[in-house]
Amino acid sequence: MDLGLKPPPPPTPNAAEKTFPLRTEAAIAASVKGLQASVDLALDELKSWSAPIPFVVRYPSSYSPEVLHENILEFLLPKYIYQKIYLSVKYNHTQLQFCGDGNQGWRELLSDLSSSALQNSGLHLLSNGGSKDRRVIKCGHSRKYQCLKTIPAESSYRVESLHADRNNSRGKNGKSMPRRTRTKRAEDNSSNCSFLINIKYDEFGFYIVGGRGQGCHNNHPRLLPTECRIPSRLMKLEEKSILRSIGVAKADDGVGRNVYFTRSGYVTPRSQVRYINGFRDDTESNPESNNSRQLLPGESSVDRLIQSLRNRGFAHCLLYHHKKPSAPVQKRKKVKGVKIASDGVVDSDFMLKDIVARTPSLNDELSHDVVNNIAAMTLPSLNDDLSHDVVDSDSMLNEIFDSEQMEVDAVSCNVTLEVTPLPMSEAADMQMFAQEHRNSLHVLDHQDLMIACAWTTPCEKRLFKMFSEVLHIDCTADTNIECRPLLTISGRDSCGSMFVVLRAFIPNERAWVFRWMFQTVMPRLLGPYLSRVKCIVTDGDSQETSQLDMAIENLFPNVCRVRCGWHIIDRGWKRVCPSSRAVRRGPNRRKFKLVRKLLKAWLYSWMKQDCETEQEYMISKALLIAYLGSPDFVAKFGDVVSEGITEFVRDNVEPHEANYCFHKRLHVRHFDTYTNCGHEGTNNGLKSSAAPVLPQHSLDRCALILNQNAAMKSITKRIDSAVTVSTQPLWSTLPTSNKLTSKGESIVATQWQLRHEYICEQVGDRCWHLLAKSTTTSPCDAADVLNLGDAIPRFSRVRRVEMLEGTNILLCSCMYFERTGIPCRHVMNVLDTICPGYNGISHHDVSVTWRSDFHKYAFSNDPSEQCLSKMYSELLFNDVRGPSIPDGVKVTNDIKNPSTLTIKPTIDTCQNYNAGTIKTALIQSGYYGRFDGDWEGGRTIFLLVVHSTPKRRPTCVVMTRIPSHFQQCWR
Secondary structure, three states: OOOOOOOOOOOOOOOOOOOOOOOOHHHHHHHHHHHHHHHHHHHHHHOOEOOOOOEEEEOOOOOOOEEEEOOHHHHHOHHHOOOEEEEOHHHOOOOOOOOHHHOHHHHHHHHHHHHHHHHHHOOOEEEEEEEOOEEEEEEOOOOEOOOOOOOOOHHHOOOOOOOOHHHHHOHHHHHHOOOOOOOOOEOOHHHOOOOEEEEEEEOOEEEEEEEEEEOOEOOOOOOOHHHOOOOHHHOOHHHHHHHHHHHHOOOOHHHHHHHHHHHHOOOOOHHHHHHHHOOOOOOOOOOOOHHHHOOOOOOOHHHHHHHHHHHHOOEEEEEEEEOOOOOOOOOOOOEOOEEEOOOOOOOHHHOEEEEEOOOOOOOOOEEOOOOOOOOEEEEOOOOOOOOOOEEEEOOOEOEEOOOOOOOOOOOOOOOOEEEOOOOHHHHHHHHHHHHHHHHHHOOOOOOEEEEEEEEEOHHHHHHHHHOOOEEEEEEEOOOOOOOOOEEEEEEEOOOOOEEEEEEEEOOOOOHHHHHHHHHHHHHHHHHHHHHHOOEEEEOOOHHHHHHHHHHHHHOOOOOEEEEOHHHHHHHHHHHHOOOHHHOOOOHHHHHHHHHHHHHHHHHHHOOOOOOOOHHHHHHHHHHHHHHHHOHHHHHHHOHHHHHHHHHHHHHHHHHHHHHHOHHHHOOOOOOOOOOOHHHHHHHHHHHHOOOOOOOOOOHHHHHHHHHHHHHHHHHHHHHHHHHHHHOOOOOOOOOOOOOEOHHHHHHHHHHHHHHHHEEEEEEEOOEEEEEEOOOOOOOOOOOOOOOHHHOOOOEOOOEEEEEOOOOOEEEEOOOHHHHHOOOOHHHHHHHHHHOOOOOOOOHHHOOHHHEHHHHHHOOOOOHHHHHHHHHHHHHHHOOOOOOEOOOOOOOOOOEOOOOOOOOOOHHHHEOOOOHHHHHHHHHHHOOOOOOOOOHHHHHHHHHHHHHHOOOOOHHHHHHHHOOHHHHHHOO
């Protein structure tokens, strides 16, 4: 550090060496004290300073031309005494008398002068009174701080710490204590700044009084322009308008701060952006603006939430607790659209009484921390025909359902809702929850307390009607200030994009809450199109899955529930399995990291089409157990790793095989979905997007942000679909290129290219067998831990394609069309073989959901598109069964006898393991005798035995759903 001292002169050769005495502690202390005094003196000197303010003036007379003077503070010197330095004529007002702050010209002059001072010199100027024709401009440090009458004691402030200081502001005590704040105002009159400019007005305009005032600052240091925060009053109207538009779009305040910094170079705090968003001129005309967050007296965030849903016309269902005085129990009556299952009740507090049609008014008293019994209140959608039915009870579980009446030509979609009494444990849990919250919130008996609220938007409901085959369900936290879990149900369109179907603020994740969601909310809000749902993917929450299984059994018998493979394998491995530290350091630990990836891929193969039958799944599982217990594996990685992973497979993976095995949903339209990762990403996007929901958001603001994002996403989808319909791809020449979405056309093109990889033989009048050309693979042993690429079993299957009885439709045993709605490569090979000059499938051979025009016209509200919308609605429930042979093509009987492509036993179809190794692994693992069929009987015999044997395992029931035409062909 350069302290301004001159370096000592260099010693001369003849100079005698000088010795310096050792410094004592007193000398060191005196030196430090002097240095501190010098620092204090320098700081005091910095508190007196002056900086130029450039501004446009007319000098020496009012008729002089306007020029930009580099420093108007120069006119405050004594030599300009009694002179008038006129400012620009643009500030002259048309009134005959100067009216001070009410004058538009004065406000513009003060704003421009303050902006010039801030941008060039870092000065904070303000107007501080005056007289009828005079105003005084002072520094921001010239005002005296007005102390509070009662100053909090030191112990009442929030606690601060060196680390994790945010935790001190949380909790009941942290939120109630005041913060340690600061002010730039002077403590007394002797320490304020004396900066002063006198501005007057006459018939020629505003002018500075020369020689009067103070151009120097004192008692505070100077700040650089980059170190100053620009006040809101100095922001340009254009910048404020942009910030308000960002606020209306429900974006986070940080987004507005970043935009303002990019445009102006100034950093403004979030609180200032929030301040600007809180004051708008369009508050009355735009009830959805951020100013709606400011609650009126006696109004809660729930009131805002319900009002917003009603104003927008969103179908929603409200669960609230309504307590009534005890009354004689009356006999229940049937509700329109509701079937009472039984007359038995669990608790007299929850006994159902007369059905009363009641629509809640906007003046209902609702508490935002509402309690739980069951009360479902469904509010009307502007576009739906609704029946509002309320089931009243003593303690009161009110249910007002949204029963949407939808007319679908040639389709009968009836959803029957059975209101069944809750089990004793769930009813007691619900009753306790309600009473505890009523007592803690001091809620009166006549007040209704909100428990949960679920809603769906019209645009997202339209997407659900179009793509309702697969649903994802999960809860996410940290979305609102009340710490309520946000339950979201999402789907995926044919473009591969996720969309949210339904959202719900729920009080907790208990069984009775999920019962209300799955058996009341979903049937009422989603309507008859729930019958098109084929697969529901969930995580491992036992409360959620148990209630969903019950709802599937009662309401959705055709739904297959899938357990998320990522939660089972990845999260379960991290929680249970030994880490790489369990392996000794060296090459084996590095090798184990590769083996770990292999093992996870092996487990994931059970959830994909690598294992299409239960026999293939058992073979793969037996080989994995043998692989983990092999002497080579144990020698390299140890007994702890071997036993730990084996136990993980036995105890954490295998118990869920009914909900993750691919062969159980081989015939189900689920688009090969086996994880909930897409939905997890959707929930993560809610909290990390440009307009996220945050833990400090109230319920109404959180819902507004979610709805705004949903509206923007739906508009974007509509624009994309219109562009797709009006354009054509340049990368595909297939007949379907102008009719399908980009993703659908890409899949079709891939299947079309792979059709040449198969050998096709006709084995019957209407039947063909196909086998992949490249089926040779070097066999390996289950104990081979070095051959990582060939460890996962791969099977070579003979595909069987046949014509559906009485039609020209082709169906394949791989059931790819049943799962995805797109013809497979095997069918395309057969069509290319029997149809001369065949150049590809037609868009009529693909499911309607993959068509680009379906995105645009299906369920459209445009009157000019109603006819097309109805046709698509009918086609949706009467979709194609598969690709068909073109008209005019005759199928010749070119049967090869005997056929070289015969269906082999399952053990003989494994490409990379020999039959002896597989049998040994099956016997050691205990899987060989688990079936009534013969392992050497192959896939065909096994399926028939499972179908006809009364002692079949429950897990094989799904295989009995194979179409009859396949069962006849496999005999």
